[in-house]
Amino acid sequence: EPEVTQTPSHQVTQMGQEVILRCVPISNHLYFYWYRQILGQKVEFLVSFYNNEISEKSEIFDDQFSVERPDGSNFTLKIRSTKLEDSAMYFCASSEETPYSYEQYFGPGTRLTVT
Amino acid sequence: GQQVMQIPQYQHVQEGEDFTTYCNSSTTLSNIQWYKQRPGGHPVFLIQLVKSGEVKKQKRLTFQFGEAKKNSSLHITATQTTDVGTYFCAGTGNQFYFGTGTSLTVIP
Numbered sequence: 001e002p003e004v005t006q007t008p009s010h011q012v013t014q015m016g017q018e019v020i021l022r023c024v025p026i027s028n029h030l031y032f033y034w035y036r037q038i039l040g041q042k043v044e045f046l047v048s049f050y051n052n053e054i055s056e057k058s059e060i061f062d063d064q065f066s067v068e069r070p071d072g073s074n075f076t077l078k079i080r081s082t083k084l085e086d087s088a089m090y091f092c093a094s095s096e097e098t099p100y101s102y103e104q105y106f107g108p109g110t111r112l113t114v115t
Numbered sequence: 116g117q118q119v120m121q122i123p124q125y126q127h128v129q130e131g132e133d134f135t136t137y138c139n140s141s142t143t144l145s146n147i148q149w150y151k152q153r154p155g156g157h158p159v160f161l162i163q164l165v166k167s168g169e170v171k172k173q174k175r176l177t178f179q180f181g182e183a184k185k186n187s188s189l190h191i192t193a194t195q196t197t198d199v200g201t202y203f204c205a206g207t208g209n210q211f212y213f214g215t216g217t218s219l220t221v222i223p
Contacts, residue, residue: 035213043150043158043203043213056210091157103148106157 002026004107006092012113013082021077021110023092032075033093033104034067036060043091049075082114119206121214129222134194136217138187138204145207147180147187152216153200161189194221 005024013019025032034046047057049067066078075094079086089111093104118141128134138147146165150158162171164180164187171178177190187204199221204214 042215043152043205045211045213048211058210103160103163104158106159109157 002105004092004094004105006090006107006110008110009108010111010113012115015084015114016081019079019082019112021079021090021092021112023075023077023107024073025075025092025094026105027073029094029096029105031055031095031097031102032067032069033095034077035091035093035106036088037091037109038088046077079112082112084114087112087114119204119212119214121202121204121217123217124215125218125220127220127222128194130196131193134191134198134219136189136202136204136219138189138206138214140185140206140208140212142208143184145184147184147204147206149178149187149189150203150205150213151200152203156200158203191219194219196221196223 004026007022011019030050032049035043036046037043044060045058046061047067048055052069064080068076089109091109092107095102095104121136121138126134146163148163149161151161152158162178164171164178167184168182169180175192179188189202191198199219201216201218203216206212
């Protein structure tokens with residue numbers, strides 16, 4: 001069964017450093033998402049991406065964040081200058097059709113630890 | 116901003132007992148999805164409800180979408196240890212919002 005993959009599974013970085021989290025969505029999916037989940041808390045929407053541009057973003061997704069689809073398969077989330085409060089699990093997801101009206105498939109997540 | 120709250124936050128049940136989690140939105144939702152997240156895992160889609168008053172069943176799970184499309188519930192009949200995890204509702208309003216989640220523990 002096709003699945004969303006994410007790398008790395010765990011990233012440790014120092015405050016102020018840039019990190020890039022990578023995702024490979026399911027190949028025939030058109031919509032891509034990033035979410036974060038602080039330990040023990042709810043899943044928070046960050047951004048959705050379609051047709052090579054951001055279609056929607058939340059208040060969390062400020063200028064420190066950016067997303068890119070550098071080639072036909074990868075979907076990346078960059079955090080420019082990490083802060084302690086960016087420590088969380090980051091999930092990538094993808095779906096076939098219209099955003100939020102169709103099943104989203106989540107990747108296993110990248111645990112980001114900012115020290 | 117829009118909020119999607121779930122109650123209870125935690126629920127411990129004996130295996131075989133029923134379980135219900137309730138999801139309430141501050142605004143009307145165009146649809147609602149339910150996800151299950153096992154401890155240490157990622158959210159896995161369970162179901163989507165679109166119509167006002169809709170009820171869907173998956174084996175021991177029953178999902179309802181309220182008439183006003185502002186609330187939803189998930190009911191599990193005769194819980195099993197495999198039901199352990201956190202159940203999130205997620206709805207589309209102005210954006211896509213996950214609920215606060217209900218963590219279910221099943222005591223064998």
